[in-house]
Amino acid sequence: MEMVKHPNMNDKSVKFKEEKGLSPWTxxxxxxxxxxxxxxxxxxxxxxxxxxxxxxxxxxxxRDATNTKNKFLSPCSEHLLGTDELGRDTxxxxxxxxxxxxxxxxxxxxxxxxxxxxxxAIGGFNGGFIDNIIMRLVDxxxxxxxxxxxxxxxxxxxxxxWNIMLISGFLSWPxxxxxxxAEVLSLKEREFIEAAKALGLNSKDIxxxxxxPNxxxxxxVYTxxxxxxxxxxxxxxxxxxxxxxxxxxxxxxxxxxxxxLRSLRLHWWLWIPPGxxxxxxxxxxxxxxxxxxxxxxxxxxx
Amino acid sequence: MTQNLIEVxxxxxxxxxxxxxxxxxxxxxxxxxxxSFNIKKGEIFGLVGESGCGKSTTGRTILNLLNPTEGSxxxxxxxxxxxxxxxxxxxxxxxxLRRDMQIIFQDPYACLDPRxxxxxxxxxxxxxxxxxxxxxxxEKAKELLELCGLRGANVNKYPHEFSGGQRQRxxxxxxxxxxxxxxxxxxxxxxxxxxxxxxxxxxxxDLKEKLGLTYLFISHDLSVVKYxxxxxxxxxxxxxxxxxxxxDLFKNPVHPYTKSLLSAVPISDPTVKKERIILQGDVxxxxxxxxxxxxxTRCPYVMDKCKExxxxxxxxxxxxFVTCHLVE
Amino acid sequence: MSDILLKVEGLRTxxxxxxxxxxxxxxxxxxVRKGKVLGIVGESGCGKSVTSLSVMRLIPKxxxxxxxxxxxxxxxxxxxxxxxxMRSLRGNDIAMIFQEPMTALNPVFTIxxxxxxxxxxxENLRGEQKTEKCIELLELVGIPRPEKVIKExxxxxxGGMRQRVMIAMxxxxxxxxxxxxxxxxxxxxxxxxxxxxxxxxxTDELETSVMFITHDLGVIAEMxxxxxxxxxxxxxxxxxxxxxxxxxxxxYTIGLLESRPDRVDKNQRLTCIPGMVPSPFDMPKGCAFAPxxxxxxxxxxxxxxxxxxVKPGQKARCWLHSKGGHKE
Numbered sequence: 037m038e039m040v041k042h043p044n045m046n047d048k049s050v051k052f053k054e055e056k057g058l059s060p061w062t063x064x065x066x067x068x069x070x071x072x073x074x075x076x077x078x079x080x081x082x083x084x085x086x087x088x089x090x091x092x093x094x095x096x097x098x099r100d101a102t103n104t105k106n107k108f109l110s111p112c113s114e115h116l117l118g119t120d121e122l123g124r125d126t127x128x129x130x131x132x133x134x135x136x137x138x139x140x141x142x143x144x145x146x147x148x149x150x151x152x153x154x155x156x157a158i159g160g161f162n163g164g165f166i167d168n169i170i171m172r173l174v175d176x177x178x179x180x181x182x183x184x185x186x187x188x189x190x191x192x193x194x195x196x197x198w199n200i201m202l203i204s205g206f207l208s209w210p211x212x213x214x215x216x217x218a219e220v221l222s223l224k225e226r227e228f229i230e231a232a233k234a235l236g237l238n239s240k241d242i243x244x245x246x247x248x249p250n251x252x253x254x255x256x257v258y259t260x261x262x263x264x265x266x267x268x269x270x271x272x273x274x275x276x277x278x279x280x281x282x283x284x285x286x287x288x289x290x291x292x293x294x295x296x297l298r299s300l301r302l303h304w305w306l307w308i309p310p311g312x313x314x315x316x317x318x319x320x321x322x323x324x325x326x327x328x329x330x331x332x333x334x335x336x337x338x
Numbered sequence: 339m340t341q342n343l344i345e346v347x348x349x350x351x352x353x354x355x356x357x358x359x360x361x362x363x364x365x366x367x368x369x370x371x372x373x374s375f376n377i378k379k380g381e382i383f384g385l386v387g388e389s390g391c392g393k394s395t396t397g398r399t400i401l402n403l404l405n406p407t408e409g410s411x412x413x414x415x416x417x418x419x420x421x422x423x424x425x426x427x428x429x430x431x432x433x434x435l436r437r438d439m440q441i442i443f444q445d446p447y448a449c450l451d452p453r454x455x456x457x458x459x460x461x462x463x464x465x466x467x468x469x470x471x472x473x474x475x476x477e478k479a480k481e482l483l484e485l486c487g488l489r490g491a492n493v494n495k496y497p498h499e500f501s502g503g504q505r506q507r508x509x510x511x512x513x514x515x516x517x518x519x520x521x522x523x524x525x526x527x528x529x530x531x532x533x534x535x536x537x538x539x540x541x542x543x544d545l546k547e548k549l550g551l552t553y554l555f556i557s558h559d560l561s562v563v564k565y566x567x568x569x570x571x572x573x574x575x576x577x578x579x580x581x582x583x584x585x586d587l588f589k590n591p592v593h594p595y596t597k598s599l600l601s602a603v604p605i606s607d608p609t610v611k612k613e614r615i616i617l618q619g620d621v622x623x624x625x626x627x628x629x630x631x632x633x634x635t636r637c638p639y640v641m642d643k644c645k646e647x648x649x650x651x652x653x654x655x656x657x658x659f660v661t662c663h664l665v666e
Numbered sequence: 667m668s669d670i671l672l673k674v675e676g677l678r679t680x681x682x683x684x685x686x687x688x689x690x691x692x693x694x695x696x697x698v699r700k701g702k703v704l705g706i707v708g709e710s711g712c713g714k715s716v717t718s719l720s721v722m723r724l725i726p727k728x729x730x731x732x733x734x735x736x737x738x739x740x741x742x743x744x745x746x747x748x749x750x751x752m753r754s755l756r757g758n759d760i761a762m763i764f765q766e767p768m769t770a771l772n773p774v775f776t777i778x779x780x781x782x783x784x785x786x787x788x789e790n791l792r793g794e795q796k797t798e799k800c801i802e803l804l805e806l807v808g809i810p811r812p813e814k815v816i817k818e819x820x821x822x823x824x825g826g827m828r829q830r831v832m833i834a835m836x837x838x839x840x841x842x843x844x845x846x847x848x849x850x851x852x853x854x855x856x857x858x859x860x861x862x863x864x865x866x867x868x869t870d871e872l873e874t875s876v877m878f879i880t881h882d883l884g885v886i887a888e889m890x891x892x893x894x895x896x897x898x899x900x901x902x903x904x905x906x907x908x909x910x911x912x913x914x915x916x917x918y919t920i921g922l923l924e925s926r927p928d929r930v931d932k933n934q935r936l937t938c939i940p941g942m943v944p945s946p947f948d949m950p951k952g953c954a955f956a957p958x959x960x961x962x963x964x965x966x967x968x969x970x971x972x973x974x975x976v977k978p979g980q981k982a983r984c985w986l987h988s989k990g991g992h993k994e
Contacts, residue, residue, distance in 0.1 A: 604862070
């Protein structure tokens with residue numbers, strides 16, 4: 037690093053090095069670290085992810101191995117959470133279910149964010165006719181109750197893990213498109229965008245260099261909370277038999293065991309554990325999401 | 339005679355007012371309404387007026403940051419646009435022209451991207467125009483910061499780590515990066531503290547002398563304009579009411595609006611008690627300006643003629659233009 | 667002494683922040699004389715607004731708190747009385763007007779409702795009487811067609827009109843003390859002139875004392891009888907308006923006056939106060955102004971000077987005028 041040639045008169049100590057700056061992202065991270073609930077949420081989520089990845093290592097049983105002799109075993113040392121109606125190990129299926137549930141949440145939200153950010157940014161930045169079309173489309177999408185739509189489509193295209201991801205993704209982009217559009221509209225009026233224009237940057241440069249980094253914060257917050265919604269809708273649809281199909285385990289279709297009155301009364305180990313997993317996951321994601329919202333709040337004018 | 343750097347002819351900028359579901363055009367906000375002036379090389383041209391008189395819009399329309407409704411602007415012999423002849427400079431050509439004309443903003447908080455560090459902000463134009471890249475660009479950014487009275491060591495810091503005055507210096511450094519000939523200064527000191535205002539003004543004077551710049555200085559503060567500018571135009575509701583060099587304008591203001599504006603400025607001398615011309619009422623809406631002379635609703639010398647016909651611009655002395663029925 | 671309406675002694679107001687405690691106002695004392703205008707001038711962050719909020723006991727809780735001192739208003743210590751007593755004083759004996767009249771008025775009530783509410787609360791007026799008094803007040807502050815304006819909403823009025831409404835509300839109960847916190851900063855010069863003239867007229871007629879807070883020395887020169895200059899939470903100079911402007915003693919006051927462009931000729935450079943106001947977390951050890959002062963001596967970096975009388979009726983906080991500095 038080069039020495040600065042003319043140190044300012046006001047500065048008593050000559051600095052030889054470039055000083056480190058505190059970027060808004062670093063500041064947000066520092067604020068997030070101070071937030072206990074968000075950190076607990078983060079730790080739980082990381083543990084869930086590790087669990088999902090290391091599923092074959094954690095459990096000795098095969099996911100789909102049936103054993104009709106051992107059906108409806110209550111929890112014991114061999115089967116930590118007992119077995120189901122086909123004698124499959126519930127604990128194993130719960131761990132593998134984490135994989136399915138988390139990836140459904142992640143993929144469906146990614147689809148929603150991709151569509152939402154693109155359309156929202158295009159609409160907000162260009163305005164006029166294109167914006168009008170996009171926003172009316174958003175209005176139409178938002179007219180229908182999410183679950184009714186999801187059930188209808190799932191019934192039409194048939195239950196499968198991919199269909200669930202696509203349905204959930206395609207139905208939740210309008211919300212994020214709205215958020216992004218509103219952000220872009222207010223950003224567009226800021227003077228630094230005008231300064232960029234005056235420097236000769238074209239629209240593409242401006243969107244990539246100035247608009248996107250500045251809408252990233254709300255998008256991150258939304259994505260986090262969106263994953264929670266994705267997991268919930270998977271659980272809901274699978275519970276109704278319209279989501280992930282057997283023998284693939286997901287928390288939702290495991291919960292479907294609770295549909296039978298006998299299991300509800302006698303085999304608590306079939307439906308309480310997946311219920312608790314959904315509960316913990318959603319709670320953790322929401323804690324993290326709220327923490328991120330507070331941390332990323334751009335109150336940089338202090 | 340020195341050459342004109344900027345020639346503005348019959349510039350108009352209307353913002354359409356739309357109403358109803360089908361966005362029917364129901365009228366216009368005449369933000370800039372037929373303005374013509376020239377700025378000589380090396381001159382500081384002041385544009386004064388109250389808020390909403392169209393001075394900022396004028397600055398931005400000249401730079402082609404806003405699309406003109408009518409008129410033409412020539413910059414250094416090159417035509418930027420002429421609406422009548424339907425010639426516009428666009429795309430790459432306009433972008434390369436932007437190197438020569440820059441803008442400094444009023445709000446030191448909104449004018450810098452909060453997510454970019456200062457080095458990236460200042461060197462953005464250099465990188466875009468392929469003048470410098472990577473390390474070279476950052477080195478150049480350091481030099482520019484030093485030139486504007488900040489330490490070059492600050493290149494990795496972010497806008498929120500600076501005070502208002504320092505941010506304004508960063509804004510100046512960014513504008514200077516492309517070595518422009520002409521800078522539009524849109525109320526650059528209005529949002530700063532008194533002691534910081536004089537620092538930024540002095541910096542701008544130094545830079546002008548060192549780099550041979552030409553400024554269009556937009557301000558509502560007459561005492562700053564009087565001190566800072568060579569030539570001053572007073573704007574009211576989108577039009578010039580008086581234009582003269584600074585000494586003439588302050589010694590011999592002719593238009594009643596200029597007079598009242600001058601008398602309204604508080605002066606920092608408690609022993610001087612001056613005669614005030616207090617204007618009645620507020621500035622009318624530019625969407626619906628009064629008929630005839632636009633100032634007649636507030637003018638203390640209003641005549642019948644003023645309510646009917648708009649006055650024409652007359653040169654009462656060389657270089658001193660007034661638009662008022664009183665000077666006929 | 668009987669001609670003193672408000673006596674502030676050793677007022678100290680602090681704020682708790684995540685980085686520690688900040689003394690926004692640090693041991694200040696001043697008097698507001700009956701029927702006179704006290705101007706408080708300083709840059710942003712010097713504590714002038716906190717001073718006025720302290721007098722109103724409106725420091726935002728729980729982070730802000732008054733640590734010590736006395737605020738004596740008509741023989742009562744405002745810091746000792748109950749919140750209920752304070753509430754009846756506010757708006758009745760002490761009224762306040764703010765910088766941004768739009769945020770100070772409630773957008774969903776008509777002007778008549780809002781003035782009427784104050785009249786109902788403090789003067790116990792109802793029905794016809796209330797409306798009459800409203801119209802009378804609006805007439806007093808020079809609002810045209812007051813019968814119509816009382817039925818309008820704040821957004822239907824211009825900035826100057828809203829500030830007039832604020833003044834009307836503040837004066838509705840004939841307060842003894844009016845606190846004006848940058849009342850004209852958001853207004854255009856011609857409107858500022860209108861509002862200042864109005865305030866001058868009204869305070870003369872009603873013999874109201876005013877605490878006038880502003881950063882604009884020109885406005886101070888026109889409005890104030892007595893002036894205090896604040897810097898970094900402390901009073902650095904106080905005196906009557908003529909001595910402050912004609913014979914300033916503290917280098918900061920001198921610097922502020924010299925950095926005004928209306929005081930210098932065109933070809934002269936403005937004198938600048940270098941640097942900027944120190945951060946409240948990083949106050950210099952000695953005099954807070956020492957790092958920016960052109961006359962800084964060794965002792966200035968060591969110890970904070972006392973506010974002492976330099977001339978009869980004029981005090982300054984500077985080692986140049988204190989024992990211990992090289993001049994006596």
